[in-house]
Amino acid sequence: MWITRVVSAALLTLGLAAGPAAADSTPSASPSDDSAAPTSAGTSFRTATEIDQGRTATANASAGDYLYWSFPADTGQRPTVRATVKLPAQHAAQTWQIDVYDGLRRRQACQYGAQTRTAAAGTESVELACVLRTVRAWSEPWANDPLPGTYYLRLTAVGVRTADLGQPMAAEVRVESKDMGGAAAVDGRLAEPLIPGVAMTQRQDEAEEESGASAVLSAIEPDDGWSSGWWSDRWVWTASGAVLAALAGIGGYALTRGPGRPRHVPPNV
Template structure:
């Protein structure tokens, strides 16, 4: 009975500990579409239009233009970016490509998804997608692992007939993430997320002038990079189970403490 009570209490504790971990692994909530969604794209990394995860952004341009957006991604998230390009009524075969870069402007590989697609002659639209690797809290300097910070989207046509160059097109992009949690945790953290660039902010003189300051983010700004992850919860669960197994094995093998047979009397 004592062993049964111990097992019951341990299972209850494990359930309470696993609750937050299960909640952390659920997909991140998506932002609802509203009138504040961006309706234009940048023409370079420095002018990339900022969007939030779960927010759709649209832009108009011409074939041959480079369209740029940026969005934030944090440790433990696996971003998925999608783009839909609406093509003119009359056009030849066109190949479009969606590239993703991190805060250091390193091109990130896609785990899966069609980031390059060819639209047949007269097709109304083309859809592109890229599922990135899970963002890590830390990486070796020589590696190109995804790290927390800003990510850039670049959408452009890479192959088309000369007669189709400059035709009007419209694009819609969206970035979402799935929270992977402690399954992708590493023993390390960045000093600061990779959020490069210059942000123009009001200088406060009252004359509308602006001054350039370096973008900077830290733990107080909502970034979760650090030593804690739900991997510690599951490590604790494993330790408790191992301890219970040791106690159970000891109780089962120690016997009653008395000899099984009484020696014959002389």
């Protein structure tokens, strides 16, 4: 009887723990409606066009231009950046490249993916991809780890003949993330996500100063807001392990204690 109860409780605990873990490993849902996606790109970090993850942004430009987009990435996400460059029918060999920078404008390395590709002469399009490292909730000041905040995507041609400069081209970019769950969780968190630039109020008179008005951070953020950084499914597995250890102790005691001691019967007088 004790064994049955212990096994049942253990299976129930594992089921409860596996539920959140399975949910964390599922990629975030991406909106299917791209009607509101941007149709232009910025030309610098300051003018980068904001895009949401899961939507395809487009832009028309010329070979040799620098195209910039920005997107939010939160704790536990592993972003994947994809870009497609559509080229004119007549062109020489061209090399295109995508680079990703964090909110401090530090270039982030790609784990894998074709970050740089060369389109042969006459090729209609070229596809690029960059899978970043998992975004951490906290990192040492000297480290170059990805942190939650704004990320910049830059698309440009790094090898174009002078005769091809200025030729029309079209670009499509899309960012998607996979939630890595508690396996990538770390202790600590940032006080604020790395969102560069502030939107200052136009009027900064004495009344605003007395009322405590302050600069407002950029509006770019994930749909469900920024994560606090302290919660992960590691808490679920830790609690489950503690419960299972307690149940195992109770079950072991019940199996090894043996039959109950008989009551003391006084001798016959």
